[in-house]
Amino acid sequence: MGTIQFSSVCKTYHGGVLALENVDFTVGEGEFVALLGPSGCGKSTLLNLIAGFEKLSEGRMSFNGNPVTKPGPDRGVVFQEASLLPWLNVWENVVFGPKVQNIARDDYEPRAREILRVMGLEKFHEALPVQLSGGMRQRVGIARALVMQPKALLMDEPFGALDAQTRLSMQELLLDIWQTLKTTVLFVTHDIDEAILLADRVCVMTARPGRITRDIRIDIPRPRSIDTLTTGDFTTYKAMIMAEMRGLHAHH
Amino acid sequence: MTSSRTKRWLLAVVLPIAAVALWQAAGTDGSLAGGALPTPDRVWTAWITWAFGHAGPMTLSPYVGSWAGAVGHSAERVAKGFAVAILLGVPLGVLIGWSRIVSAMVDPSIQWLRPVPITAWLPISLAIFGIRDFGAIFLITIGAFYPIVINTTQGARDVEKNWIRAALMMGAQPLDILRRVVLPAALPSIFTGLRIGLGIGWTAVIVAEMVAVKSGLGYVLWDAYYVGRMDIVIADMVSIGLFGFISDWAIVRLELWALNWRRLQSFNQ
Structure with missing residues (x-):
């Protein structure tokens, strides 16, 4: 009911800036997927494409198997x-x-x-x-x-502008809601903790050009809560993702 | 709060009172500038007669008890011309601001016609409408139209992109977007246009009545000058200022009411 699919998607902006290069990426029905990466890696562009706000330059993209041409209430967007x-x-x-x-x-x-x-x-x-x-x-x-x-929620760094305390309570609220609704969620963030806490899968992105470099399944059992942030599992995932991101950084 | 308001009032009237006092003191025997200008007390007396005097069958002067009629004629013309300017300017401005095609088609013509002053439209207005109300209303509409359409365009162009995206995401159709997003978002700019437009409307009505119609404050102004009644000329000018001021105040009140959300915004920040 709420599947998202990108295949060989490229997005070029005016002036030839390559925002996304060859992105292959799927979000399954009822899955909570976080797109994690530094600013300028194209994670918001990816969300804007599936929301129907922007047109892709190359490749194919579909929502529930249908091509996306414009925004619509089947994809609820939560803005920054x-x-x-x-x-x-x-x-x-x-x-x-x-x-x-x-x-x-x-x-x-x-x-x-x-x-x-x-x-x-x-x-x-x-x-x-x-x-x-x-x-x-x-x-x-x-x-x-x-x-x-909506069949999917597209959330573009929704808690990025909030103070730490408020962010935690919003994350907990979202966990509660999602654990009852089980809609598909695509969640864009630059916060590693937030990505691990919320998502079933964390897709790590890199900038210039924007690509997905790693797709990590988070096998921390549900229901999760703020307490999940201090478990051993959580720390293991965090170390893994930090190493991945540091590696990408060193590579550049 | 109250004392600061009183203080503002006092500060505001210092200059007019000083000017009137100086003017009164400069005159001798009820006039100054070699008899060309009357002093304030003469103007006041003439105004009282013009406003409240009772014209009997033997009264020859047209300036007895006819003030309200002159004000009424002018105000009615301003209201009509202004209303037409709003009905044309606001929808057109929203469309120009919203659609690139409409903007490319209409905006250049507007920018090209705009430098033509309302006085330059007088001959055409007289040729088409003759000495009738329409001519005055036509001029007021032209004068008020430009600031309204230009400010509305500006406001409609600067609508925050994410407001439109949010509305589209919620299933809004183009007409919903115009009516429920672009129009309210442009309202602050629209009100700026309305204020400027109404001011120009008062200028236009005086110009039009001086030439194109035989009633109203503009007609009285010119007519009184011809018969040498400078006291009426000055009383007329003060009346124009007064009504321009009152109508502007009314628009500001309306704006405060309509843009309550915006007032709260600046208050909270």
Whole structure:
């Protein structure tokens, strides 16, 4: 239902900058995959391609076996700084999708209410985005994607702008949600801990040109929580990934 | 809070009071500049008569109790011309800002016509509409149109890319994007255009009434000059300033109400 496939994908920007070179990469149904790499490695480009925001230059790409031509509610995107519409309050932001899709009110309203409750936003329906903290805003950003019942969540460094404490609680919240929903997730990050904690697979990327150099399966049992960060398994994976990234760095 | 507001008021009226006092003191026997200009007390008396006087059957002067009518005519023309300018300028500006094709097609023509001042449009306006209301409204529309369309275009062009991407991701169609994303995002710029446009509208109505119609504050201004009533000329000028100021204040109030989210934004940062 929510599979992502890239084969021999290249992306060149104006001026001939090669952002992605020959990327072959698959995300299976219900899988949580993290794309990990330094800035400029093309990890966000990869996400923008499958979201339908950008066109690929070469190769093929499909979502559920169908070619991707434009953005759509089957792929819920969570942006780095939430990118909520600032003139709409929390409730209006969350029901924007169902509303423009002309879904019946009786259909989406209970769902939106429930998601906002799970997100801890039930007291903030009337608040404008500017009145919320960064973490709260991103909760709204996730709620807005989930209310559309997407087949995949595409998350572009969603917690990158948050302070360490808030980031931990957001990671825990996402783990809880995902462990119940089990939707496919493509999660872009530059934070090694975050990638290991959340994902089933961590794909390590390198820059100039952007490529996936290693695809590591994280066999830490679920359900996971913040406590996972201090287990021996976690440390082993972290050492492995750090060595990989350092190796790539030395290679350059 | 209250005392600082009082202080602002006091500071604001210092200059006008000083100017009026100086003007009054400079005049002798109710006039100055060799009798060409009346002093403020004369202007005030003339204004009171113009505003509240009762014109009987034997009254010859047109400047008795006719102020409200003149103000009404001008304000109505400004409102009509301004409304047409909004109806044309805002949708067009949103389209120019949103679509590269519309921008490439329409923007050059607008930029080319824009330097033509409203006064240069007078002969054409007279030729088409004659001495009628339409001529004045036409000029006001032209004058107010440019700042509205240009500022709206600017606002629609500068919409944050991720707002549009987010809306597309949520299944919004092009018309939803225009109405629910581009238009509200451009609203701050649109209001800037409205304020400038309304100011030009007041300039245009005076110009038009001086030449193209036989009523309103602009007509009175020119007519009073011809019959040597400089007291009425000055009272008329002050009235124009007053109504320009009031209409600008109204737009600012409307803006504060419509852009509440933005006010909170600057407050929180």
